[in-house]
Each structure stands twice: as C-alpha cells, then as structure tokens.
Amino acid sequence: MKFWLLDLRLAMRSVLRQGRRTMIAIGAVSFGVVAMILSAGFIEWLMDGMRESTIKSQLGHIQVVRPGYVERGTSDPFGFMIEGEEAARAAVQSSSGVKVIAPRLSFNGLASKGENTFAFLGQGVSPQAEAVLSSSIRISRGRNLSADGANEMIMGRGLAINLDAQVGDTIVLLTTTAGGSINAVEAPIVGLFTSVSKEYDDSALRMPIALAQQLVKVSGAQQWLVLLERTDDTDSKIKELRKVLPAAKLELVPWYQLADFYNKTRDLFSSQINVVRLIILMIIVLSISNTLSMSVMERVSEIGTCMALGLTRSRILRIFVSEGLMLGVVGGGLGVVLGCLLAVGISAVGIPLPPPPGMEEGFDGKIMLTFDIVAQAMLVAVVSSFVSSLYPAWRASRMNIVDALRQSR
Numbered sequence: 001m002k003f004w005l006l007d008l009r010l011a012m013r014s015v016l017r018q019g020r021r022t023m024i025a026i027g028a029v030s031f032g033v034v035a036m037i038l039s040a041g042f043i044e045w046l047m048d049g050m051r052e053s054t055i056k057s058q059l060g061h062i063q064v065v066r067p068g069y070v071e072r073g074t075s076d077p078f079g080f081m082i083e084g085e086e087a088a089r090a091a092v093q094s095s096s097g098v099k100v101i102a103p104r105l106s107f108n109g110l111a112s113k114g115e116n117t118f119a120f121l122g123q124g125v126s127p128q129a130e131a132v133l134s135s136s137i138r139i140s141r142g143r144n145l146s147a148d149g150a151n152e153m154i155m156g157r158g159l160a161i162n163l164d165a166q167v168g169d170t171i172v173l174l175t176t177t178a179g180g181s182i183n184a185v186e187a188p189i190v191g192l193f194t195s196v197s198k199e200y201d202d203s204a205l206r207m208p209i210a211l212a213q214q215l216v217k218v219s220g221a222q223q224w225l226v227l228l229e230r231t232d233d234t235d236s237k238i239k240e241l242r243k244v245l246p247a248a249k250l251e252l253v254p255w256y257q258l259a260d261f262y263n264k265t266r267d268l269f270s271s272q273i274n275v276v277r278l279i280i281l282m283i284i285v286l287s288i289s290n291t292l293s294m295s296v297m298e299r300v301s302e303i304g305t306c307m308a309l310g311l312t313r314s315r316i317l318r319i320f321v322s323e324g325l326m327l328g329v330v331g332g333g334l335g336v337v338l339g340c341l342l343a344v345g346i347s348a349v350g351i352p353l354p355p356p357p358g359m360e361e362g363f364d365g366k367i368m369l370t371f372d373i374v375a376q377a378m379l380v381a382v383v384s385s386f387v388s389s390l391y392p393a394w395r396a397s398r399m400n401i402v403d404a405l406r407q408s409r
Contacts, residue, residue: 024287024291025287025288025291025327025331026327026330026331026334027331028283028284028287028288028331029284029287029288029327029328029330029331029332029334029335029381029385030331030332030334030335030338031283031335032280032281032283032284032335032380032381033331033332033334033335033336033338033339033377033378033380033381034335034338034339034342035276035280036276036277036280036339036373036376036377036380037335037336037339037340037342037343037367037369037373037374037377038339038342038343038346038367039273039276040273040276040373040376040377041343041367041368041369041370041373042351042365042366042367042368043269043272043273044368044370044373045365045366045367045368046269046365047262047265047266047269048368050196050262050265051231051259051262052136052231053136053195053196054136054196054255054259054261054262055136055227055231055255056133056134056135056136056137056227057134057136057137057195057196057197057200058195058197058200059225059255059258059259060102060133060225060226060227060255061226061227061228061231061233061234061237061254061255062225062226062228062234062237062238062241062252062253062254062255063223063224063225063226063252063253063255063258064082064088064092064101064223064224064225064226064245064250064251064252064253065080065082065222065223065224065250065251065253066080066081066082066222066249066250066251067249067250067251068080068251069222069223069251070251070253070257070258073222077106077107077222078178078216078218078222080222081178081218081219081220081221081222082103082220082221082222082223082224082250083219083220084220085249085250088244088245088246088249088250089101089224091241091244091245092224092226092241092244092245095237095240095241095244097228097229097230097233097237098226098227098228098229098237099132099133099227099228099229100129100132100133100226100227101129101224101225101226101227102125102126102129102130102132102133102224102225102226102227103125103126103129103209103220103221103223103224103225104123104124104125104209104221104222104223104224104225105123105124105125105209105212105213105216105218105220105221105222106121106122106123106124106222106223107122107124107175107212107215107216108120108121108122108175109122109173109174109175109176110173110174110175111159111163111171111172111173111174111205112163112171112172112173112174113163113164113165113169113170113171113172114164116162116163116164116165118159118162118163118203119203120159120173120203120204120205121200121203121204121205122173122175122204122205122206122207122212122215123204123205123206123207123212124206124207124208124209124210124211124212124213124221125145125206125207125208125209126208126209127144127145127146127147127208128147130144130145130206131144131147132227133225133227136195136196137193137194137195138193138194138195139154139191139192139193140157140192140193140194141157141166141167141191141192142154142167142168142189142190142191142192143190143191144190144191144193145190145191145206145207145208146190150208151185151187151188151207151208151211152187152188152189152190152207152208152211153171153187153188153189153190153205153206153207153211154189154190154191154192154193154205154206154207155171155189155191155192155193155204155205155206156192156193156194156195156200156201156202156203156204156205157192157193157194157201158198158201158202158203159201159202159203159204159205160189160192162202165189166189167189167190167191167192168188168189168190169188169189170186170187170188170189171186171187171188171189172184172185172186173185173186173187173205173215175215175216176216177215177216177217177218178216178217178218179217181217183215183216183217184215185211185214185215187207187211193206197261209221231255234254234255234256235254238252238254277376277380280380281380281384284328284331284380284381284384284385284388285384285387285388286388287388288324288327288328288384288385288388288389289388289389289391289392291327293391293392293395313398316393317393317394318393319393320389320392320393321386321389321390321393323389324385324386324388324389324390324392324393325382325385325386325389327385328381328382328383328384328385328386329381329382329385331381331385332377332378332381332382332385333378335377335378335381336374336377336378339374339377340369340374342367343367343368343369344367344369346366346367347366347367350364350365350366351364351365351366352364352365353365
C-alpha cells in the first residue's frame with residue numbers, strides 16, 4: 001500500500017509538471033465525455049418521448065386479447081371478440097398500479113363526404129377511458145368524444161384533409177359487418193386530432209364503442225388496453241395478471257412486442273450512439289497515448305535513474321499507467337460536470353426542431369440525464385485512458401538502464 005501511494009504521488013507530480021500537455025489531454029477527455037452525455041441524453045429523450053407517446057396514444061402498456069389475435073387478427077378481426085369476461089376485466093381494473101382499462105373495437109371501411117371517399121381505420125372506444133389512456137393524442141380543432149356516448153366521431157387531421165372535411169361536417173361510413181353484409185352510418189365530426197404518427201392520422205377515426213358495435217353488428221371488443229402508473233412495471237404486472245386471468249381464454253401482450261416502429265428506431269439510434277462512442281474513444285486514446293509517449297521520451301534519463309536506484313520495472317509501469325488514469329479520471333469528472341450543466345441549461349431553453357419523419361409538427365428538444373448515461377460516459381473515459389497508457393508505460397518499463405543513463409550525459 002505504501003508503494004502504491006508513493007507511485008501515485010510520483011504520477012501526480014509528473015502530471016502537474018507537464019501543465020500544457022496535461023491540459024490538452026484533459027480537455028480532449030472532457031470534450032469527449034460532454035459529447036457523449038449530450039448526444040446520448042438527446043437520443044434518450046427522443047426515445048422516451050416516442051415510447052410514452054406510442055403507449056399513450058395507440059398501444060397502452062398491456063393489451064388483453066384472445067389467443068392468436070396478434071398473429072391472425074388482421075385477417076379475421078371479428079374472430080377474436082372478447083365477450084362476457086366482466087369478472088376478468090374487473091380483476092384487471094382493481095389491480096394495483098393500473099390506471100385504466102380501455103376496450104377497443106377496430107374495423108375499417110370507406111368514409112365519404114360529398115364526392116370524396118377514402119379508406120379509414122376505425123376504432124370504437126370508451127370516451128371516459130380514452131380520456132385517461134390517450135393523453136398523447138392532441139385535439140387540434142373542436143373537442144374530444146363526449147362521455148354520454150352520442151353518435152359522433154373524431155378524425156385524424158390527415159384523413160380530414162383528404163376528405164376536405166371540417167368540424168361539424170357529417171360523414172358517411174360504409175363497412176363490412178362481422179356477418180359479411182354491408183352497413184353504413186352517418187355521424188358528425190366533433191373534433192380533429194393529431195398523434196405521434198402522421199401515418200395513423202392520415203387514416204384513423206374514433207367513435208364511441210356503442211356506435212362501432214352497432215355499425216359492425218357485434219358486441220364486446222377485440223382488445224382491452226391497460227394503462228399502468230409506470231412503464232417500467234409492465235413485465236412485473238404481466239406476471240401478476242397471468243395468475244388471475246384465464247390463460248386459455250385471454251392473452252397478455254406487452255407494448256414492446258407491438259411497437260415495431262419504435263423498436264427499429266431505437267436500434268438505429270443505438271447503433272449511431274455506439275459509433276459516436278467509438279470515435280470519441282479513439283480521440284481519447286490518441287490524445288493520452290501521445291501525451292504519455294512524449295512524457296516517456298522526455299524522461300528517459302529520469303527513468304534510468306529511478307531504475308538504478310532500485311525501482312522495479314513493474315513500478316515504472318504502474319507509475320505511467322497511474323498518470324493515464326489520472327488524466328482520464330480528472331478529464332472524465334470535469335466532462336461529467338460540464339455535460340450535466342450544459343444538459344440542464346439546454347433543456348431549460350429547448351432545442352427548436354423541425355417535424356421529424358412521420359410527424360406534422362416540430363417541437364423543442366431536451367437532454368435527458370440518467371445515471372446510466374453519465375456512468376457510461378465516465379466509464380469510456382477511464383477505460384480508454386487506461387488502455388491508451390499501457391503501451392507508453394510498457395515502453396518505459398522495458399528501457400535498458402545503461403542506455404537510459406547514457407542519454408542523460
């Protein structure tokens with residue numbers, strides 16, 4: 001322990017003695033850490049917002065469906081109806097951590113206004129439950145569905161533009177019933193909405209579930225969407241609910257199995273962040289390796305003298321590795337402080353961003369700070385500093401004592 005403390009003191013003295021070169025190395029490490037925190041924090045904020053918007057507009061945290069609905073529900077939407085399961089629904093609703101359970105009935109058909117006709121994706125919903133579940137859907141004009149279940153609808157803004165429809169217009173909906181016949185209904189538009197997905201807004205409309213059941217001539221719903229207090233509780237809640245729901249009749253599907261666009265986007269951004277980390281790691285390695293290599297070249301006689309006085313090669317190696325680690329720890333710590341301060345400041349001001357693909361409106365970006373982001377940035381700084389110090393330290397420890405002393409003459 002005594003030798004370790006002495007080696008650290010020697011390493012610190014060397015670091016402080018080379019002021020200009022040390023500051024350049026620390027600056028490179030700090031810059032890399034700041035860049036990692038800001039870039040990873042911005043991506044994490046984007047992904048968190050996309051995740052919550054997807055959950056709170058389309059998927060919920062958990063979907064309760066008939067077995068096979070996820071695989072075959074598109075081709076046979078009315079073959080997996082949930083009917084007569086009020087006890088199971090009450091059990092889910094009364095479970096701790098569940099905010100609301102919202103039934104949905106999905107169907108499609110043609111929407112007409114005058115001479116304009118477009119295909120639509122319809123959803124019969126419970127207005128009271130959707131007021132809690134669909135908090136990420138914004139009513140841009142008009143109002144949301146009323147709680148009394150009147151014959152009315154709200155429509156995605158893109159679909160309304162295609163139909164040349166406004167709030168107050170009456171739309172004719174034509175669809176195929178569960179029995180294969182044709183049925184139609186007229187209902188006024190009481191509101192236009194926008195969500196996280198422009199594709200969804202271009203085709204979707206919603207109406208009270210009673211009106212949807214009347215239109216397609218069914219009872220019940222295909223899905224129960226469960227909204228939880230916390231997204232992180234999804235897996236544990238599924239395990240809990242599986243104990244109280246009949247497995248042969250009802251299946252529990254987590255949101256992340258259905259969020260294909262979110263999953264692919266997160267994979268893409270994760271790959272980009274890894275490339276950024278690799279580039280920053282290379283910058284840190286080159287910077288510290290260059291600093292320590294110059295230090296070794298300038299201190300050949302000093303290294304020879306230390307060896308002549310009895311310092312072993314392992315201690316010489318340890319001294320130079322300690323120098324590299326000091327540069328990494330100091331630079332990483334400084335970068336963490338600067339990165340966190342910048343993240344807080346940028347988040348307070350906001351980053352004006354244009355509408356991304358699939359959305360119609362821009363927004364102000366922020367930087368999300370998490371322990372994992374900060375810890376990973378600091379770990380990259382320390383590990384890269386350690387790795388970059390190994391070769392210069394090895395060169396210093398392998399010097400020939402006679403040759404090193406001769407150079408000082």
